[in-house]
Amino acid sequence: MVQKKICLLGAFAVGKTSLVMRYVNSIFGEKYYTTVGVKIDKKQLVSNDQEVTLMIWDLAGQDDLTRLRTSYLRGVAGYVIVADGTRPFSLNTAINMHKEAREYTGDVPFIVAINKADLREEQWRVEAEQIKALEDDGAIIILTSAKTGEGVEETFQLLTKSILEAESRNKQLHDNENTQ
């Protein structure tokens, strides 16, 4: 079984831990508990007929007191950038964190999860320009809700699939280079 490390990045209180809890343990709590440092969870899944263990690194949310420690991204196979659809500021943080992460990780697969989609009828404040900035950078955007489970499984499945496909492409490229 292959093991892949993925990270969840984003501003504070966007629901990173809640997404992991929903995905790994199928539970959700309404109250916000801040994450300090890093929490690592494991989840096994099957993608492209391959058994994969995801090591999910839930990194503390970014704010004025906590910045992204890029060394945590060492060995990462892909990442999920999480933003809160009810807080436009969190989407700007997501865009900036993605740029920062990119510099460290290079071209690894990533997904943008715009969380709290259960509130999209009443409090949704995502601006078209912000979405465009992410899409221009090749982002796959998924609306998620840790509360209802919407898009959660899809986010991790799609990221894993992208990771495996990227790996297979790179391997093929490497093999071709060696045969030439």
Added chain:
Amino acid sequence: MSQVLSKIFQSMNAAVFVRLDEQDFQLLTLPPIWLSQFCSKDLVTGEQIRLEGLFPFLDCFLQEAEDLWDSKVSSAHRSGPWIDFTPNGEEIPLEAMALRRDDKALLVIQDLGEEYYNEVVRLQGYRNGALSQEELEREIEEQTKQIRIREEEIAMKLLSAASHRDHETAEHVRRIGLYAEVMAEALGWDVAARADIRIAAPMHDIGKIGIPDRILLKPGKLTEEEFEEMKQHSAIGADMLSGTDIPLLEMASEIAMCHHEKWDGTGYPTGLSGKDIPESARITTIVDVYDALVHKRVYKEACTEGSALEVMQQMVGKHFDPELYEVFVTNLEKMREIKENYSDPGLG
């Protein structure tokens, strides 16, 4: 390790290891209880242990630690806290520290215990406060937006009432503001100033309210005397809108005063030229001429966009600021969109 040091580390709930090779470490202190929970056997001081795979977080940190140990610097490097779970599911907050002492590569792993949870409480308080502030700011922003919409609505109603006298339509009034906003955005104005010009530009002719009907509504050409009186509408408008410290009205006043000034200094009322004419007024002049040309009036047919641009091109450098006209042409697509979306009912 001395007994004193060993006791200190024991009281800190920390385990100290010395690096033997890339994979193996030797435990120098008494094994803390938490460490035994992660290992499959009871550890003793001096025991050799392979840390790889024991804590996934540590595997990542050890690569950083190797860099530090190789560099032989004496300062310590901390991993930052992480949460690990014992096989029984117990949550343990840990932190690692790599350092070099007496030419030995040391690794300290500590159960942060209460210290960690105190930090969580501190950050939780800070972040709850930041969330409340963010929510408050969003509410203020939303309220400000609503006020701005209402202000604009009132201004448009009053303007269309005033414009009704000389047969200008509500759509014309709105279009002038929207064209001007496109120009301001292209010129990099900030959001507030862009919103101001959207409302201020349509007020450029508000001074016509002070011009008698016999002149304002006169069919055909005005006499020289009548034209002199008509020219007063700039100053009347500026005067009506002046005397406040509201940025929107200050801008509206300068536009009303200067929208008939020309780039070459031959305009009125004061014969200002070039960049002495406020940019807001230079913008309004261009978009007002465009809108007048491409729309039908009671006294003329609408020009095609092509012929309107030909006429306007003749005015560049004389009537219009050449740089602003360039900006206008670059944004013609957006102007056309506004023209089509806000067309006068029944007019071309």
